[in-house]
Amino acid sequence: MEKRKDLLVAALENGTVIDHIPTEKLFTVANLLKLDTFHEPVLIGNNLNSNKIGKKGMIKIANRMLSDDEISRLAVVCPNIRLCIIRDYEVVEKKEVTLPDTLENVVRCANPVCISNNEPMRSFFYVTDKLHGMMRCHYCNKEQKIENAEFYQLFNVKP
Amino acid sequence: MVNRSIVSIADYSHEKIQYLLDMAQEMEAHSNRKILEGKVVATLFFEPSTRTRLSFETAANRLGARVIGFADPKATSSTKGETLKDTIKMVSNYADVIVMRHRLEGAAKYASEVTDTPIINAGDGANLHPSQTMLDLYSIYKTQGRLNNLNIYMVGDLKYGRTVHSLLMALSTYNPTFHFIAPKELEMPNEYKMYCKKRGVNYIEQRDFTAETIADADIIYMTRVQRERFTDLMEYERVKDAYILRKAMLEGCRANMKILHPLPRVNEIERSIDDSPHAYYFEQAGNGLFAREALICHVLGITLDDLKNDKTIIN
Numbered sequence: 001m002e003k004r005k006d007l008l009v010a011a012l013e014n015g016t017v018i019d020h021i022p023t024e025k026l027f028t029v030a031n032l033l034k035l036d037t038f039h040e041p042v043l044i045g046n047n048l049n050s051n052k053i054g055k056k057g058m059i060k061i062a063n064r065m066l067s068d069d070e071i072s073r074l075a076v077v078c079p080n081i082r083l084c085i086i087r088d089y090e091v092v093e094k095k096e097v098t099l100p101d102t103l104e105n106v107v108r109c110a111n112p113v114c115i116s117n118n119e120p121m122r123s124f125f126y127v128t129d130k131l132h133g134m135m136r137c138h139y140c141n142k143e144q145k146i147e148n149a150e151f152y153q154l155f156n157v158k159p
Numbered sequence: 160m161v162n163r164s165i166v167s168i169a170d171y172s173h174e175k176i177q178y179l180l181d182m183a184q185e186m187e188a189h190s191n192r193k194i195l196e197g198k199v200v201a202t203l204f205f206e207p208s209t210r211t212r213l214s215f216e217t218a219a220n221r222l223g224a225r226v227i228g229f230a231d232p233k234a235t236s237s238t239k240g241e242t243l244k245d246t247i248k249m250v251s252n253y254a255d256v257i258v259m260r261h262r263l264e265g266a267a268k269y270a271s272e273v274t275d276t277p278i279i280n281a282g283d284g285a286n287l288h289p290s291q292t293m294l295d296l297y298s299i300y301k302t303q304g305r306l307n308n309l310n311i312y313m314v315g316d317l318k319y320g321r322t323v324h325s326l327l328m329a330l331s332t333y334n335p336t337f338h339f340i341a342p343k344e345l346e347m348p349n350e351y352k353m354y355c356k357k358r359g360v361n362y363i364e365q366r367d368f369t370a371e372t373i374a375d376a377d378i379i380y381m382t383r384v385q386r387e388r389f390t391d392l393m394e395y396e397r398v399k400d401a402y403i404l405r406k407a408m409l410e411g412c413r414a415n416m417k418i419l420h421p422l423p424r425v426n427e428i429e430r431s432i433d434d435s436p437h438a439y440y441f442e443q444a445g446n447g448l449f450a451r452e453a454l455i456c457h458v459l460g461i462t463l464d465d466l467k468n469d470k471t472i473i474n
């Protein structure tokens with residue numbers, strides 16, 4: 001039974017599985033990771049059954065690990081996502097993605113008169129409340145909700 | 160090299176604040192010196208502010224420094240699209256300290272990250288204005304002999320008033336009791352009330368501004384209620400005269416009570432109060448000179464001991 005469900009999305013020899021993605025966020029995550037630019041096999045599944053969250057999305061990426069920067073971006077969109085590292089069809093590592101203490105060049109400041117939105121420079125935030133997803137801009141000091149934030153530079157996708 | 164920039168004083172310890180107050184006091188005792196002879200102070204006003212600029216430039220001049228800079232961004236290449244970083248990098252080659260004011264929030268913080276030349280934040284949009292806060296603290300310290308356990312009344316525009324927000328944060332660790340007296344549309348923003356709550360700071364919100372409500376005040380910090388801040392002009396007409404401090408209201412007040420105002424004033428303090436012993440707003444502006452002299456010296460690495468043993472004092 002368990003096995004058949006897994007087979008809905010083909011098994012991976014080596015790579016990364018991003019599991020427990022909320023269904024409505026699946027395509028945001030796909031955009032965020034720029035999956036369209038990947039050359040290795042990528043499998044995307046949505047509305048799969050999950051004991052944990054009812055329905056879920058899942059992405060399997062062959063022969064690739066995610067960078068810390070990519071993981072930070074993922075955490076901003078879905079703070080409770082799970083990563084599995086696969087080697088030889090075996091899960092060798094499970095990672096709960098959590099918000100980092102700081103976010104550099106991940107999201108934009110919501111304050112239009114913040115210097116970080118008006119100069120060619122980095123953005124930088126302190127995550128002040130991981131539970132409620134709040135952050136404070138290092139430059140203008142404005143406290144803001146992480147989930148409302150717009151992605152920085154390349155990733156112009158609303159979470 | 161340690162960057163001694165002053166971008167914010169919100170997280171300074173009591174010891175550090177007291178040290179800067181002591182420096183300001185030393186400056187007041189002898190405000191004309193040549194301690195900065197041979198130094199160049201740049202005043203970069205990307206946003207015009209005549210009062211603040213004159214105060215900083217006077218401070219630099221009275222300490223023997225020379226001043227370069229601009230008073231209006233129209234005269235600079237920032238209007239030609241030059242980045243703030245490039246302007247700061249360029250001026251860093253010329254000046255020993257950069258005093259800057261900018262319309263954008265966080266501009267001074269960013270500037271302090273792109274150069275080793277110390278930056279003094281002379282206001283970054285609605286964000287911070289530490290030299291104003293220092294002169295307010297100095298005025299309170301000088302008139303009350305302390306900063307702790309005071310009844311601080313903030314009156315008028317508490318929503319947009321950057322000076323009252325900075326002062327609130329700076330005083331929050333000194334066990335104050337704040338009274339916020341403002342019309343509904345201009346009341347103290349929630350984030351500052353939360354700031355007080357989180358730190359266990361007492362505050363009372365009031366709409367009425369009468370002799371009774373201010374009887375226990377040690378400090379009354381007045382601000383201007385501006386017409387353009389109102390979305391509802393009927394509301395403005397209704398409240399515009401309700402937040403004027405009148406001479407008759409001072410009869411029952413404490414003897415030590417002082418009235419502060421960041422200036423310019425329009426009509427929110429009756430002119431007949433100017434001669435009252437409670438009026439302190441002009442002296443407060445004067446204190447800005449000593450506070451700014453202290454800040455400029457501090458970022459240049461000059462200590463309180465240096466000031467006390469200063470052989471360059473003129474008077």
Ligand SMILES: [Zn+2]
Nearest residue numbers: 109114137140
């Ligand atoms: Zn910001």
